[in-house]
Amino acid sequence: MAVKPEKVKAVEELRDKFSRSKAAILTDYRGLNVADITELRKKLREQGVEFKVVKNTLTRIAIKDFDYNLDEFLEGPTAVAFSYADPVAPAKVIVDFAKTHKELEIKAGLVEGKVGDKDMVESLAKMPPREELLAKAVGSIQAPLYGIVSVLQGPLRNLVYTLQAIQDKKAS
Incomplete structure (x- = not known):
């Protein structure tokens, strides 16, 4: 069975994003409409954060060589907010956005190679800016x-x- 070049490229792109990011926040975006997701993307982009919908299987393959395990959080629809500079920025924006949009569920956070749950992301959001x-x-x-x-x-x-x-x- 041949692997499609698009999937290989997607895995490489995800591997690169995870390796370069200071923080990655995994979310479940079910229930958000296109306007809500666009608004969230805009707020994240203003902070230099990239928001990407990912396929769980490809994400598992992309991070298999890293020292952390996100398997338990890669269930259902997943979108990841990648921050390459400030590890606090995505947490602040997502936690704030989730207060007014209950549909957005924070699954987990990855900061400097350390995996944490929703509580860790929320405590990270309370930190003062860099x-x-x-x-x-x-x-x-x-x-x-x-x-x-x-x-x-x-x-x-x-x-x-x-x-x-x-x-x-x-x-x-």
Whole structure:
């Protein structure tokens, strides 16, 4: 039995997407109409996230060489949101979208090679954005440096005040 070239290409494309992605959120989109899916795709695209309907069998083949197993989540219609930069972005958009569209069901999440269930995706969505985390990290690194600079400036400042007082005394 010959394998169709389209299927081989689809498997290679999926393998590439899973290998490059920082996060992949698996969803069941049953019950969503075309307008809803288009709206979700638009919101995801704004965050740099790709939303793709996948065939479960081809997905199983595509990820068989990876260190994780998604077999239990590859049942029924499946669409995957792939994020290649920010692992939090797809979770935020999908969890927010699922609040108003109960038909969208979160199956699982894959972040940096670790598989998690719906609860993990929801907790990931509550994390602050990447920029905010980086700002907090930089702030916590800067704080001790400002303290050191302040401590080092203290004696210098006192010397300047002392010299100024001596100058004022001599002038009067």
